[in-house]
Amino acid sequence: MPKTDVIGHNLTKFECGEGYKIKCDIEMLAAQCNSNSSCYGFNTNGFLKSCASGCDANCCYDTTENVDLYIRKGFLPPDDWQNDINSGRILYANPEPHFCFLPEIANGYLGTVAMSASLFQSGLFIGKCGNIGKARLPSPIGGSIVTGLLIASGLHFEKAMFTRRYDMNDSIVEHRVYISRTLKSVMVLEFSLISSPSKSVTFSYSSTFDPLNQTHNPEIICTGGGGVEIDVEFTFNPKLSTSSMYVYEGILLSRDDHNQSIYITICTQQSNKTLQTITLSSSSSIQLISTLASSIDFGPDPIDQMTVTLEAINRFDEAMTKRNILFQEHVHAWKKLWKSGIDIEPLEDHPFVLPKIIMDTDKNHENDTVITTFSRSLDIAQHINSSMYYLLSSSRDDWPYGISPGGLASQSYSGAIFFDMDWYMMPALLPFYPSHAANILRFRYNSLEESNNIAKIFGYNGSMFAWTASYFGRPQGCCDGKGGWENCIEQHITGDVAVAVQMYYYATKDKLWLENIGWPLLRDIARFWLSRITKTNNITYSINEIMPVDEWCDNTQSKCGDIGVNNAIQTNAVAVVSLIFATEVGNMFGFDVDPEWIQTAKKLKINFNSTTQTHIQWDNASLTSSPRNYVCPEDVLYLTYPMNFNVTPEIIRNDAETFIPITCQENAGMTGPIHSIVWLLLNETLRAEGEFNRSLQACTYGEFHVRNEVDIHEDIIGGHGFNTHFLTGDGGFIQAVMMGYAGLRYDDKSLLFNPLPGVVTPATKSIRLRNILVQGTYSFDYTIDESAVHFICSNLYENILCITDNDNNQWKITSNESSLKFQDIQLPIRVDLCN
Numbered sequence: 001m002p003k004t005d006v007i008g009h010n011l012t013k014f015e016c017g018e019g020y021k022i023k024c025d026i027e028m029l030a031a032q033c034n035s036n037s038s039c040y041g042f043n044t045n046g047f048l049k050s051c052a053s054g055c056d057a058n059c060c061y062d063t064t065e066n067v068d069l070y071i072r073k074g075f076l077p078p079d080d081w082q083n084d085i086n087s088g089r090i091l092y093a094n095p096e097p098h099f100c101f102l103p104e105i106a107n108g109y110l111g112t113v114a115m116s117a118s119l120f121q122s123g124l125f126i127g128k129c130g131n132i133g134k135a136r137l138p139s140p141i142g143g144s145i146v147t148g149l150l151i152a153s154g155l156h157f158e159k160a161m162f163t164r165r166y167d168m169n170d171s172i173v174e175h176r177v178y179i180s181r182t183l184k185s186v187m188v189l190e191f192s193l194i195s196s197p198s199k200s201v202t203f204s205y206s207s208t209f210d211p212l213n214q215t216h217n218p219e220i221i222c223t224g225g226g227g228v229e230i231d232v233e234f235t236f237n238p239k240l241s242t243s244s245m246y247v248y249e250g251i252l253l254s255r256d257d258h259n260q261s262i263y264i265t266i267c268t269q270q271s272n273k274t275l276q277t278i279t280l281s282s283s284s285s286i287q288l289i290s291t292l293a294s295s296i297d298f299g300p301d302p303i304d305q306m307t308v309t310l311e312a313i314n315r316f317d318e319a320m321t322k323r324n325i326l327f328q329e330h331v332h333a334w335k336k337l338w339k340s341g342i343d344i345e346p347l348e349d350h351p352f353v354l355p356k357i358i359m360d361t362d363k364n365h366e367n368d369t370v371i372t373t374f375s376r377s378l379d380i381a382q383h384i385n386s387s388m389y390y391l392l393s394s395s396r397d398d399w400p401y402g403i404s405p406g407g408l409a410s411q412s413y414s415g416a417i418f419f420d421m422d423w424y425m426m427p428a429l430l431p432f433y434p435s436h437a438a439n440i441l442r443f444r445y446n447s448l449e450e451s452n453n454i455a456k457i458f459g460y461n462g463s464m465f466a467w468t469a470s471y472f473g474r475p476q477g478c479c480d481g482k483g484g485w486e487n488c489i490e491q492h493i494t495g496d497v498a499v500a501v502q503m504y505y506y507a508t509k510d511k512l513w514l515e516n517i518g519w520p521l522l523r524d525i526a527r528f529w530l531s532r533i534t535k536t537n538n539i540t541y542s543i544n545e546i547m548p549v550d551e552w553c554d555n556t557q558s559k560c561g562d563i564g565v566n567n568a569i570q571t572n573a574v575a576v577v578s579l580i581f582a583t584e585v586g587n588m589f590g591f592d593v594d595p596e597w598i599q600t601a602k603k604l605k606i607n608f609n610s611t612t613q614t615h616i617q618w619d620n621a622s623l624t625s626s627p628r629n630y631v632c633p634e635d636v637l638y639l640t641y642p643m644n645f646n647v648t649p650e651i652i653r654n655d656a657e658t659f660i661p662i663t664c665q666e667n668a669g670m671t672g673p674i675h676s677i678v679w680l681l682l683n684e685t686l687r688a689e690g691e692f693n694r695s696l697q698a699c700t701y702g703e704f705h706v707r708n709e710v711d712i713h714e715d716i717i718g719g720h721g722f723n724t725h726f727l728t729g730d731g732g733f734i735q736a737v738m739m740g741y742a743g744l745r746y747d748d749k750s751l752l753f754n755p756l757p758g759v760v761t762p763a764t765k766s767i768r769l770r771n772i773l774v775q776g777t778y779s780f781d782y783t784i785d786e787s788a789v790h791f792i793c794s795n796l797y798e799n800i801l802c803i804t805d806n807d808n809n810q811w812k813i814t815s816n817e818s819s820l821k822f823q824d825i826q827l828p829i830r831v832d833l834c835n
Helices: 026-034 079-086 218-223 305-321 326-337 376-393 420-429 434-446 448-458 485-489 492-508 511-532 559-563 569-589 595-603 649-662 668-681 685-698 727-741
Strands: 068-072 090-093 104-106 110-113 118-121 143-145 149-156 161-168 171-179 186-195 200-207 232-236 246-252 263-268 275-281 285-294 341-346 357-359 369-373 744-746 751-753 764-774 778-785 788-792 801-804 810-812 818-821 829-833
Touching: 079 090, 079 149, 104 171, 104 376, 110 171, 118 285, 143 161, 143 171, 161 200, 171 200, 186 200, 186 275, 186 326, 232 263, 246 305, 263 305, 275 285, 285 305, 341 376, 341 727, 376 420, 376 685, 376 727, 420 434, 420 492, 420 727, 434 448, 434 492, 434 511, 448 511, 492 511, 492 569, 492 744, 511 569, 511 595, 569 595, 649 668, 668 685, 668 727, 685 727, 727 744, 727 764, 764 829, 778 829, 810 818
Parallel strands: none
Antiparallel strands: 068 369, 090 149, 104 110, 110 118, 143 200, 149 161, 161 171, 171 186, 186 285, 200 275, 232 246, 246 263, 263 285, 341 764, 357 369, 744 751, 751 829, 764 778, 778 788, 788 818, 801 810, 801 829
């Protein structure tokens, strides 16, 4: 048994179970854990834990069967949280995990890690090309109560709120934070007295909000940094401040690429005293409101500090007039979002809640131990809800500034936007929230001017999207168009955007959007690829000196990253799709279409071994199997999903059998979902479940399901550093459920379902997709179980949508559930407007 758990707590070595002389007796393990001050739980595989609920990597890593999980009695969740915990609507911790694994609280415009010192605005960057990063701001809702005992921490999905509860001599005080969904610049810090034997309680609160000095920022170590980072210099404005509003005006310490100054103003009720004394009476609560505005609220043109400040003050005044209904409006907005989503119904023998065993391990006639059973089905439901929560927290439909792999509340990846947004996050949101997906692509559309400039610097035409993009698509690196590595030659990103445009249009059939947003993107992308190809001869065209999506392409990290490879399979494939779809859309609207686009698409080299019926990664690629030869994160399998490009069942199997075994194990958030979907297409249910398990758990840490890009276990090849939070993994996991087990797809005809009959996620009776939108408007619910698929809609859309199977049998979707047994239908089945 390991000596420490994943977050470094020292645990007494206690070896039992298979391979050891001692069996893992529950009562003995409980007594052993009770004698260790760092241990708050264990399972019957013999692992001690320093977390008391949920599943950390040391307890349940790669676990597929239920295990008994011990919890000390004093660390059980509050009674009024229990129902929501048991249904997967609250994630609970006691004790709290390391602060690197606390959850994001965000609304797509502003974001912070719960209780942390750092605040981020989506789209706000500091620096110029070559040294661009997400700008860190001081958070007015960061801090902790330092009196009493922390007895519970909870992330409430339906309320998008983080809560702590403290025991202060039998008085229970609640500390909660949220960022308003409706008034996007409003942050709220609250304290209330839940119960108390006395009339009032006084406690100390340590605030991290110190805008004039900014000495608090321990979270920087969570992304591999060190020290305190100050990006904005703030001053206090006494003239505009009042007794109930403090005004802090700031300026970024570095001008942007256009030599503009960027201003930020924070208006807050929170003082800059770091240690505060707070008194609560039994009938009152304390609410502290803050607002923010910055130059980017007004677009890319220059703006002065006073204009920004007046906007922040106006936002503060509006929030104050609504202070009594702020929370209700916020919860209502999230309730509307949660109308859509994914429900898991557990098997009868794998319920969400299982019987508990109460024990007295020290034989003092007082129960000190609770034994509960880890619920596999509840774990899956919790991960679905947490992944969707994190995706929604970092996105909205009225703020088109892109989403970084690290999410909104992190400086991971410097806050830059990668193809992860287009291929992992956008597809996960698209069936339920097409307006959020459209906003993601609006970022790409708003980046066209900058992307055209990048192409010119490189000597190309059209638009070349930055591999790592910031504000309005400005590049993070490779500023002069010279050099290798990702920022210069990982150019598949440009074609990845075209695939995302195609995906969005297939889902929504929004021709107005396609004409005004999609077409300009496709046109400029096609022009880029036409200028990027090399005409080897009249038969075959090439794209040379490119860094493929497989960033471990040469394993020694020397040649590939420096000079690139020729005809990388995924790059050439997305280029072909770009050119073909641009031609189709241009012809649809009667726009000028270069005939060379379609000719180039036909001649572009797609590396393929006709003898083995297997794709080849690039010219002269080797498949020698060795510990140093890995695909990472993914490559050929993208042709099967999401692209469905140049594949047959035979080719899919050959590609899977060839490349999955040599795919890196470190990045389960990106690779596991793709592999799970591919194995399900091949009816390989056990292999699919193994990859699904990796997607679920391998890089997820702490009770709040904070993902890391790489697995930090020492026995996994690859990097082992922090890079939290990895939102890409959340998008991938949702796709594994929705596109894998539920079988959802889009093509040029319609939305369709092509699941593997009778196969659902482990320990699950059924999967329900709530409020899927056809053409972005018409909603229905879809459920799959072991014997059938089921459809239902509200009265509003009754008899508007029809189901058609592959034999052209048709059924209307009504407010009475339609159940279609697999034996009676021919898959795939399509859902579209009735003729």
